[in-house]
Amino acid sequence: MTSDQEPTQQPDEPAAEEQHPTPAAPSASREVILESISIDLLNAGIVMPAAEFVASVRLAAGYRVNPREIAVALSHLRQAGREIDPEQVAGLLIATRGERSQRQQRHSDDWRALGATMSLKGQDGSPEGQRALIGAARTVAGPRATDTLLLQVALALGTLNAPFDAATIGGVAKRLAHSAPDLRPEDMPALVRRELGALRRGQRPRSARQSSVGGRRQGGNPGARKLKPGQRRGAGLKRSLREGIPDDE
Numbered sequence: 001m002t003s004d005q006e007p008t009q010q011p012d013e014p015a016a017e018e019q020h021p022t023p024a025a026p027s028a029s030r031e032v033i034l035e036s037i038s039i040d041l042l043n044a045g046i047v048m049p050a051a052e053f054v055a056s057v058r059l060a061a062g063y064r065v066n067p068r069e070i071a072v073a074l075s076h077l078r079q080a081g082r083e084i085d086p087e088q089v090a091g092l093l094i095a096t097r098g099e100r101s102q103r104q105q106r107h108s109d110d111w112r113a114l115g116a117t118m119s120l121k122g123q124d125g126s127p128e129g130q131r132a133l134i135g136a137a138r139t140v141a142g143p144r145a146t147d148t149l150l151l152q153v154a155l156a157l158g159t160l161n162a163p164f165d166a167a168t169i170g171g172v173a174k175r176l177a178h179s180a181p182d183l184r185p186e187d188m189p190a191l192v193r194r195e196l197g198a199l200r201r202g203q204r205p206r207s208a209r210q211s212s213v214g215g216r217r218q219g220g221n222p223g224a225r226k227l228k229p230g231q232r233r234g235a236g237l238k239r240s241l242r243e244g245i246p247d248d249e
Contacts (some may be wrong), residue, residue, distance in 0.1 A: 021026040033067045040074045044084045051091055053086060062088035069093055079159070095119040098127040103147065110151040117158035133166055140170025144177040152185060158190040171199050 034050040040050055073092045077084050096115030104127055105109045111130055118133065119125030132148050139162050141150065153173045157164055175195045177185065183191065 010106050033071050035140065036071050037067065037074060040071070040078050041084075043079050046084060056086035056209070057089050057093070060086045061093055062090075065090075065093055067192060068109070072109060072112045073116050076120060092119055092125075094114055096125040096127075100127045101131065104130070107148060107151060110148070110155065113155055114151055117155060117164075121158070121164055123164075133169070136166035137170035140167055141173040141177060144171040145170070146177075149173050149177060149183070152183070152188045153192055156189045157196070159189065160193060160196070162196055168196070168199075171185065172196055175199065 034054070037050040037053060041050065041053060046053075054065075054067050054070055057070050070089060070093070073089045073096075074084065075093065077088060082088065096112065096119055100108070100111065111127070114130050114133075115125035115127070117125070118129060123129060123133075134147065134154070137150050137154070138145060148174050150169060153176065154164075154169045157169060157172070162168065172192055172195045175198065178190060179195075
């Protein structure tokens with residue numbers, strides 16, 4: 001090799017990140033949400049692209065609805081066995097629309113799900129109605145019950161044939177806050193069903209049992225001597241007294 005000949009060098013390979021750029025997180029998240037909407041639509045027997053369904057819901061609602069909110073409303077309508085179309089979803093979203101507090105920005109999906117559950121049950125599912133329900137439930141449950149626990153209990157109760165009110169939500173949450181404060185969401189339905197049964201048993205009146213005891217007490221002394229037919233009570237005692245005490249002469 002002569003001095004004027006330089007060794008051939010391979011060009012630098014582009015970095016892996018340049019060859020395969022990572023997609024933006026919001027786009028990936030949107031795709032996941034649209035896929036969830038597509039699955040719910042198929043389960044409901046509706047053949048429509050998710051993006052087209054989102055556009056129809058926005059048109060019916062009159063504002064640019066977040067696809068995540070559409071997914072939550074669609075899921076609750078399907079679970080409740082309600083008719084599903086863009087107008088029904090838009091109506092549920094309008095019923096739960098409102099200004100959310102900073103408290104409701106945390107666990108926002110659970111708050112949205114609570115609003116949908118309340119609206120489907122004929123209650124005020126607006127953000128104000130949601131806060132009122134959870135606030136009243138917290139009064140019953142006590143300070144150990146967190147918003148997360150109260151929301152999960154409420155959502156689990158919404159799937160059961162059970163009262164859906166602050167007293168029931170708070171009563172179940174109070175029991176769970178003392179017995180199992182660290183709970184996984186997937187364990188919540190079974191635990192709520194168990195605690196609801198215990199709560200109902202604890203609220204049963206005991207008047208029937210007390211009255212039966214009182215009735216037995218009023219039934220007389222079981223060891224008392226029974227009278228013979230035609231015998232008056234106290235007749236034997238009087239005869240014994242006459243026989244034991246002689247008459248005065």
